[in-house]
Amino acid sequence: GESVGLHLPTLSVQEGDNSIINCAYSNSASDYFIWYKQESGKGPQFIIDIRSNMDKRQGQRVTVLLNKTVKHLSLQIAATQPGDSAVYFCAESPYGQNFVFGPGTRLSVLP
Amino acid sequence: DAGITQSPRHKVTETGTPVTLRCHQTENHRYMYWYRQDPGHGLRLIHYSYGVKDTDKGEVSDGYSVSRSKTEDFLLTLESATSSQTSVYFCAIGGLAGSEYQETQYFGPGTRLLVL
Numbered sequence: 001g002e003s004v005g006l007h008l009p010t011l012s013v014q015e016g017d018n019s020i021i022n023c024a025y026s027n028s029a030s031d032y033f034i035w036y037k038q039e040s041g042k043g044p045q046f047i048i049d050i051r052s053n054m055d056k057r058q059g060q061r062v063t064v065l066l067n068k069t070v071k072h073l074s075l076q077i078a079a080t081q082p083g084d085s086a087v088y089f090c091a092e093s094p095y096g097q098n099f100v101f102g103p104g105t106r107l108s109v110l111p
Numbered sequence: 112d113a114g115i116t117q118s119p120r121h122k123v124t125e126t127g128t129p130v131t132l133r134c135h136q137t138e139n140h141r142y143m144y145w146y147r148q149d150p151g152h153g154l155r156l157i158h159y160s161y162g163v164k165d166t167d168k169g170e171v172s173d174g175y176s177v178s179r180s181k182t183e184d185f186l187l188t189l190e191s192a193t194s195s196q197t198s199v200y201f202c203a204i205g206g207l208a209g210s211e212y213q214e215t216q217y218f219g220p221g222t223r224l225l226v227l
Contacts, residue, residue: 032214034215034216036218042220042221043115043201043218043219043220043221044154044201044218045218046215046216046217049215089153089154091154091216098144098156098159098169099156099216100153101146101153101154101155102153103151103152103153104153
């Protein structure tokens with residue numbers, strides 16, 4: 001597959017452990033955030049989103065935390081599985097404006 | 112891929128030739144986008160459309176043009192391809208018909224373009 005990012009930061013976790021992927025966003029006016037997962041050779045896949053009026057949102061095995069004070073977003077994946085291996089990136093959107101995407105973090109799940 | 116197809120999926124072309132990439136959606140979303148993805152960069156917006164015949168430039172629009180004659184189709188044209196346009200191109204859709212906001216974006220499978 002193509003290289004989504006040759007020099008992305010990499011997070012290696014043991015299968016079954018929890019993963020935490022972080023994202024620092026740039027615009028204090030951003031009010032909507034999305035986490036995407038991208039596997040090699042595929043398009044980005046929506047995982048979970050959160051609006052700025054929330055601090056936390058949970059999905060199936062995933063939780064997104066938003067800290068507006070320090071402009072920080074995190075994605076927590078519970079009981080990480082081999083199928084979770086991918087590049088994860090966040091996207092931020094100021095009200096009604098186009099998204100800005102981070103470069104991503106590569107998650108590697110070790111057996 | 113949320114009812115989004117892109118064609119072709121792979122293309123090799125020569126410098127100076129025109130290239131058109133097609134994005135087709137079956138979801139009736141108002142907004143459609145073209146992004147490029149390159150190593151070391153996040154997705155970068157080329158052009159987007161907020162309705163039939165309504166388009167606007169994104170961050171990296173130089174050398175690209177777009178057209179949207181139907182809700183379901185969004186075309187990206189490289190008028191005269193250059194090696195710097197070698198990239199993976201993604202189409203995305205967002206915002207249901209009637210929505211005022213762009214909302215969540217869903218991506219297509221991508222087109223890998225190599226310009227020699």
